[in-house]
Amino acid sequence: MSYFNIDAAAQNTYDAIVVGSGISGGWAAKELTGKGLRTLVLERGRDVRHVTDYPTTMMQPWEFEHRGQLPKEVRDANPIISKCYAFYEGTQHFFVKDAEHPYVQEKPFDWIRGYQVGGKSLMWARQTQRWSDFDFDGPARDGFAVDWPIRYKDIAPWYSYVEKFAGISGNKDGLASLPDGEFLPPHEWNCVEKHFQQKIAGKYKDRHVIMGRAAHITQPQPIHLQQGRAQCQHRTICERGCPYGGYFSSNSSTIPWAMRTGKMTLRPHSVVHSIIYDEAKKRAVGVRVIDAQTKQMQEFYAKIIFLNAAALNSNLVLLNSTSNRFPNGLGNDSGVLGKYVAFHNYRAGISAEFDGNLDSTTEGRRPNSPYIPRFRNLLKQETDFLRGYAAGFSAGRISRADQSGLGADLKQGLLNPKLGGWYVGSHMMGETIPKETNYVALDSSLKDPFGIPQLKIAIDYDANDDKMVKDYQEQMTEMFTVAGFTNIRVRDDHRNPGLDIHEMGGARMGNDPKTSILNKWNQVHSCPNVFVTDGACMTSTSTQNPSLTYMALTARAADYAVKMMKQKSL
Numbered sequence: 115m116s117y118f119n120i121d122a123a124a125q126n127t128y129d130a131i132v133v134g135s136g137i138s139g140g141w142a143a144k145e146l147t148g149k150g151l152r153t154l155v156l157e158r159g160r161d162v163r164h165v166t167d168y169p170t171t172m173m174q175p176w177e178f179e180h181r182g183q184l185p186k187e188v189r190d191a192n193p194i195i196s197k198c199y200a201f202y203e204g205t206q207h208f209f210v211k212d213a214e215h216p217y218v219q220e221k222p223f224d225w226i227r228g229y230q231v232g233g234k235s236l237m238w239a240r241q242t243q244r245w246s247d248f249d250f251d252g253p254a255r256d257g258f259a260v261d262w263p264i265r266y267k268d269i270a271p272w273y274s275y276v277e278k279f280a281g282i283s284g285n286k287d288g289l290a291s292l293p294d295g296e297f298l299p300p301h302e303w304n305c306v307e308k309h310f311q312q313k314i315a316g317k318y319k320d321r322h323v324i325m326g327r328a329a330h331i332t333q334p335q336p337i338h339l340q341q342g343r344a345q346c347q348h349r350t351i352c353e354r355g356c357p358y359g360g361y362f363s364s365n366s367s368t369i370p371w372a373m374r375t376g377k378m379t380l381r382p383h384s385v386v387h388s389i390i391y392d393e394a395k396k397r398a399v400g401v402r403v404i405d406a407q408t409k410q411m412q413e414f415y416a417k418i419i420f421l422n423a424a425a426l427n428s429n430l431v432l433l434n435s436t437s438n439r440f441p442n443g444l445g446n447d448s449g450v451l452g453k454y455v456a457f458h459n460y461r462a463g464i465s466a467e468f469d470g471n472l473d474s475t476t477e478g479r480r481p482n483s484p485y486i487p488r489f490r491n492l493l494k495q496e497t498d499f500l501r502g503y504a505a506g507f508s509a510g511r512i513s514r515a516d517q518s519g520l521g522a523d524l525k526q527g528l529l530n531p532k533l534g535g536w537y538v539g540s541h542m543m544g545e546t547i548p549k550e551t552n553y554v555a556l557d558s559s560l561k562d563p564f565g566i567p568q569l570k571i572a573i574d575y576d577a578n579d580d581k582m583v584k585d586y587q588e589q590m591t592e593m594f595t596v597a598g599f600t601n602i603r604v605r606d607d608h609r610n611p612g613l614d615i616h617e618m619g620g621a622r623m624g625n626d627p628k629t630s631i632l633n634k635w636n637q638v639h640s641c642p643n644v645f646v647t648d649g650a651c652m653t654s655t656s657t658q659n660p661s662l663t664y665m666a667l668t669a670r671a672a673d674y675a676v677k678m679m680k681q682k683s684l
Contacts (some may be wrong), residue, residue, distance in 0.1 A: 136233025142647065163365070
């Protein structure tokens with residue numbers, strides 16, 4: 115019988131294991147297989163193949179039973195996921211339903227998840243900005259969190275590396291606070307957005323309105339054609355899955371690229387229970403997996419493990435990976451695992467109207483919009499709150515249909531809408547401060563359907579966030595007034611944390627093993643053959659969308675891991 119066990123172990127042994135197939139897991143798979151490693155990619159959800167498994171991507175509005183709307187019974191059964199902007203009849207198959215994967219809310223938290231091959235890379239908003247040294251220096255300068263163990267120069271070449279492959283559109287703006295990248299041509303402005311940019315440039319020297327940087331192929335390069343991807347068609351239904359591969363996703367890009375090497379084994383329906391730590395070898399040797407369909411546990415083995423299950427699930431896996439050596443979770447000698455979780459504050463927004471440019475309107479659609487990089491507390495501390503915020507901005511022409519008639523008159527009124535004035539709007543994306551009181555932990559009694567402890571989440575806003583919201587509203591009101599906008603209205607919707615879908619931290623990077631989990635190469639300090647390169651690794655959040663940084667950190671860590679393996683240091 116022992117021989118059978120040895121044979122089974124040999125069959126389940128790989129050079130590398132990647133947990134998760136979303137944005138960072140896809141990059142780990144691509145890089146490790148591309149460097150010759152036999153790699154097992156574990157995904158807890160079902161398989162989703164590019165093009166084949168996008169059932170609604172070519173559907174017209176009238177082809178949906180409810181014209182794109184969700185029935186009341188679906189919304190009532192899913193009060194959390196129904197808050198997500200991208201959850202509707204055409205996308206519901208890509209989102210986790212509330213009752214199927216429970217968690218404990220010690221404080222209100224809307225956890226938005228997509229469990230399938232590709233994860234949330236199928237439904238993400240595709241905004242991709244680099245970090246700058248203002249962001250990596252932030253904790254050291256401002257005295258929050260712990261110092262990042264890397265700086266912009268360490269990751270800059272890797273930003274370039276992933277940008278060229280993924281396809282990022284944008285303009286070279288020459289801003290120290292938002293470094294330029296390897297850009298495809300930017301999206302176009304409309305006349306009112308350009309008006310706003312010019313007015314702000316004329317009034318402020320430290321505030322900039324730029325075109326957003328987005329993971330859309332505006333002009334395919336040979337590397338994109340080699341991936342089988344084509345130019346973005348500006349359909350703006352990206353969250354249904356793009357059959358053209360016009361925006362970056364694991365499904366259209368990194369996963370098939372890794373598959374072509376012949377080195378990748380993709381195993382969907384594989385819920386990772388924990389990482390196996392060998393006390394004698396003093397290293398991780400594999401992972402325990404529960405088959406989502408049979409509920410049977412199985413073990414897989416590898417020399418290195420990349421944990422990319424998405425921020426909170428990666429924390430869950432580490433916390434559940436206990437042993438005599440690590441009774442409180444793998445690598446948790448410091449006791450900070452699961453703590454210092456942060457997110458982005460999207461609570462505030464502003465809208466207004468504009469009476470000018472009535473001789474112009476927009477034509478077609480655009481999967482992107484202008485962006486206002488952070489301008490608060492950059493060169494000096496100038497407010498009563500730490501850090502700052504970025505903001506989105508967009509403008510469009512109001513269209514009004516006459517609904518006053520009956521019969522043929524009503525039909526004509528609906529078919530021939532008349533243009534009104536312009537509307538403008540903005541939303542904030544504020545940096546929240548990592549705090550020990552913002553944490554995730556394993557519930558001591560409640561289990562999920564796979565027998566794994568449910569994740570307990572205690573994350574909230576604080577006074578710093580409230581002050582930031584107030585400042586955003588005041589500053590944007592002033593900027594809208596400068597631009598000549600009228601009927602200015604501010605809002606604070608007090609949404610729960612989590613709805614931003616940018617949770618980060620819990621297994622943060624740092625120089626000191628006493629206050630962090632990972633080193634500068636994303637290795638667990640006390641178990642260096644385990645790498646964490648998704649949102650769990652983040653020491654602070656900056657104001658930029660985080661996905662591009664996850665990609666760059668993953669490519670960098672994979673390169674380092676393979677070099678160390680060749681030197682027999684792992």
